[in-house]
Amino acid sequence: MEHFDVVTGPVAALDRNNVDTDQIIPKQFLKRIERTGYGQFLFWDWAKDDDFPLNRPEYARAPILVAGANFGCGSSREHAAWALGGRGFRAIIAPSFADIFRSNCGKNGLLTVELPEADVRELMEAAPAAATVDLERRIVTLPSGREVEFEVDEDVRYRLLGGHDDIGLTLQRADAIDEHERDRERPGPSTLAL
Amino acid sequence: MAARTAYEKIWDDHALGNDLLYVDLHLVHEVTSPQAFEGLRLAGRTVRRPDRTIATADHNVPTWDLSRPIEDEIARQQLDALARNVEEFGIPYYGLGHRRQGIVHVIGPELGITQPGMTIVCGDSHTSTHGAFGALAFGIGTSEVEHVLATQTLPQKRAHTLRVTFTGLPGAGVGAKDLILGLIAQETSAGATNHVVEYDGEAVRALSMEGRMTISNMSIEWGARAGLITPDETTYRFLEGRPGVQEPFEQAVERWSHYVSDAGAAFDREIEVDAAALAPQLTWGTNPGQTAPITGVVPTPADDDEQRALDYMGLTAGEPLAGTPVDRVFIGSCTNGRLGDLRAAAEIVRGKRVAPGVQALVVPGSMRVKAEAEAEGLDRVFAEAGFEWRNAGCSMCLGMNPDVAGPKERVASTSNRNFEGRQGRLARTHLMSPEMAAAAAVTGCLVDVRELV
Numbered sequence: 001m002e003h004f005d006v007v008t009g010p011v012a013a014l015d016r017n018n019v020d021t022d023q024i025i026p027k028q029f030l031k032r033i034e035r036t037g038y039g040q041f042l043f044w045d046w047a048k049d050d051d052f053p054l055n056r057p058e059y060a061r062a063p064i065l066v067a068g069a070n071f072g073c074g075s076s077r078e079h080a081a082w083a084l085g086g087r088g089f090r091a092i093i094a095p096s097f098a099d100i101f102r103s104n105c106g107k108n109g110l111l112t113v114e115l116p117e118a119d120v121r122e123l124m125e126a127a128p129a130a131a132t133v134d135l136e137r138r139i140v141t142l143p144s145g146r147e148v149e150f151e152v153d154e155d156v157r158y159r160l161l162g163g164h165d166d167i168g169l170t171l172q173r174a175d176a177i178d179e180h181e182r183d184r185e186r187p188g189p190s191t192l193a194l
Numbered sequence: 195m196a197a198r199t200a201y202e203k204i205w206d207d208h209a210l211g212n213d214l215l216y217v218d219l220h221l222v223h224e225v226t227s228p229q230a231f232e233g234l235r236l237a238g239r240t241v242r243r244p245d246r247t248i249a250t251a252d253h254n255v256p257t258w259d260l261s262r263p264i265e266d267e268i269a270r271q272q273l274d275a276l277a278r279n280v281e282e283f284g285i286p287y288y289g290l291g292h293r294r295q296g297i298v299h300v301i302g303p304e305l306g307i308t309q310p311g312m313t314i315v316c317g318d319s320h321t322s323t324h325g326a327f328g329a330l331a332f333g334i335g336t337s338e339v340e341h342v343l344a345t346q347t348l349p350q351k352r353a354h355t356l357r358v359t360f361t362g363l364p365g366a367g368v369g370a371k372d373l374i375l376g377l378i379a380q381e382t383s384a385g386a387t388n389h390v391v392e393y394d395g396e397a398v399r400a401l402s403m404e405g406r407m408t409i410s411n412m413s414i415e416w417g418a419r420a421g422l423i424t425p426d427e428t429t430y431r432f433l434e435g436r437p438g439v440q441e442p443f444e445q446a447v448e449r450w451s452h453y454v455s456d457a458g459a460a461f462d463r464e465i466e467v468d469a470a471a472l473a474p475q476l477t478w479g480t481n482p483g484q485t486a487p488i489t490g491v492v493p494t495p496a497d498d499d500e501q502r503a504l505d506y507m508g509l510t511a512g513e514p515l516a517g518t519p520v521d522r523v524f525i526g527s528c529t530n531g532r533l534g535d536l537r538a539a540a541e542i543v544r545g546k547r548v549a550p551g552v553q554a555l556v557v558p559g560s561m562r563v564k565a566e567a568e569a570e571g572l573d574r575v576f577a578e579a580g581f582e583w584r585n586a587g588c589s590m591c592l593g594m595n596p597d598v599a600g601p602k603e604r605v606a607s608t609s610n611r612n613f614e615g616r617q618g619r620l621a622r623t624h625l626m627s628p629e630m631a632a633a634a635a636v637t638g639c640l641v642d643v644r645e646l647v
């Protein structure tokens with residue numbers, strides 16, 4: 001996984017709440033069996049509208065996306081994170097995120113940052129003015145120069161900073177998994193015995 | 195030991211340290227798994243517990259004549275990839291044409307492999323369905339699918355707890371779908387984010403397992419990590435005799451009955467919903483929180499997002515919802531594609547005809563549901579009324595297969611999401627109960643089902 005430390009660059013603003021993963025990447029692109037190449041499908045239907053904010057040329061190379069509350073709600077499709085990453089986004093800032101989407105982003109080197117409504121509003125109004133997201137210091141520097149702290153799960157931060165492979169880390173705890181299966185595992189059901 | 199909620203008991207029984215959760219059952223389908231299996235192959239890893247893993251094909255599959263080849267080449271390749279992967283890694287698989295094939299969240303309970311106290315995951319957000327049995331069940335992404343395949347565990351943190359108590363009993367014509375839609379309308383589509391919900395109260399206890407699954411299914415639609423209903427006699431009676439119950443039944447019940455919340459267990463939040471006050475519900479907008487009673491009017495938009503929703507839906511504020519013409523009706527999905535749902539819809543349809551110009555579709559949630567429905571003649575009730583009777587799959591709930599609505603077509607749907615484009619580009623979805631969808635089919639418009647019975 002690509003590691004994340006500091007990202008600085010233009011901010012693209014999508015001033016909508018409850019942006020669901022069906023919009024981020026519609027179902028017809030979920031039939032592919034590849035893990036890459038989804039950036040071109042990002043916001044497929046919305047992007048057909050010339051007025052869709054992310055069509056603005058000044059957002060074309062923005063590494064930071066700022067959006068409304070409950071971003072990424074709905075389907076668990078990780079393709080949403082792949083599409084946002086494929087388009088070049090490294091960090092997404094919003095007042096709140098849906099659980100599964102946030103988790104998927106963390107597995108793909110994409111940082112989700114929750115900031116209060118007022119700070120999100122300030123970023124939106126200043127867009128595409130550049131901001132900085134610093135994961136080591138847990139600080140977003142707004143275009144005005146004001147620094148805002150954010151919270152992030154320590155495990156997620158560790159994995160993102162180091163670009164660690166989750167599975168590799170868990171397999172280092174194979175003894176604990178063996179022990180659970182030996183001492184605590186529930187009796188079935190076995191799917192091989194149906 | 196301090197009083198614990200059911201969720202906390204399940205957590206304690208499965209946590210490795212405070213950040214890793216052991217998974218008892220992993221459900222796999224064709225759409226969110228190919229990249230995970232490829233990841234295993236690239237890293238030289240195996241599936242740790244094929245005996246705790248099961249796969250089916252549901253999202254992509256055509257629901258018409260199964261003897262015809264799949265026309266969508268990319269969908270066929272994805273289904274072929276799953277067939278190869280389960281073969282290579284030794285995972286039991288109920289593919290297209292198998293008598294046990296069906297929507298992954300329908301077949302788990304049907305086989306009896308969904309049981310109280312288990313941890314269950316699947317690369318699908320409606321995995322919350324299995325919570326109806328008092329299991330901790332939630333959707334995961336493809337990287338997590340790979341993680342579970344390789345390690346049978348998942349990095350997790352303990353969630354906040356939230357109890358929803360439905361007080362009173364709903365009136366005639368008001369059921370499980372109305373309870374959950376009414377709750378989401380009250381709490382918004384993000385109201386339970388970061389929480390594991392426990393549903394309780396007289397109205398929930400009175401529901402069948404099918405009704406309970408409808409409620410738990412839509413937990414994700416208000417952002418919940420998972421949604422449990424703790425087990426009781428209804429749960430045990432449902433599970434008795436199913437192939438997944440592989441230990442003496444009395445012994446199993448004794449173990450299962452441990453997974454209820456202790457008296458005095460504290461929840462981080464508590465919410466009440468007055469079930470007795472609910473009319474049949476339906477969505478008017480483009481997220482499940484945008485719900486109103488059928489007796490109501492299209493609301494006045496409170497912000498730009500709601501105005502966008504009304505524009506998309508082709509609705510005008512202040513107009514009654516009832517009487518709005520529909521083009522299509524879809525009865526099915528992991529929310530409402532079970533035998534009880536089809537029975538309830540058939541009762542409304544029996545002896546009537548689908549209104550002229552309306553295309554109506556019934557898609558059983560599994561091939562077993564289909565067989566059971568046919569055994570009691572429900573297929574004929576629907577066919578004689580002018581419904582199409584299909585094979586099992588996710589179908590028009592998300593329109594990955596050829597079952598889609600056209601632009602601006604209005605759909606009365608028993609599914610779980612009314613997002614823009616969900617059922618087809620520019621299609622307009624109204625979520626509702628099977629009874630309400632059946633009533634829409636025979637009248638040709640959104641209608642209060644209570645006027646038909």
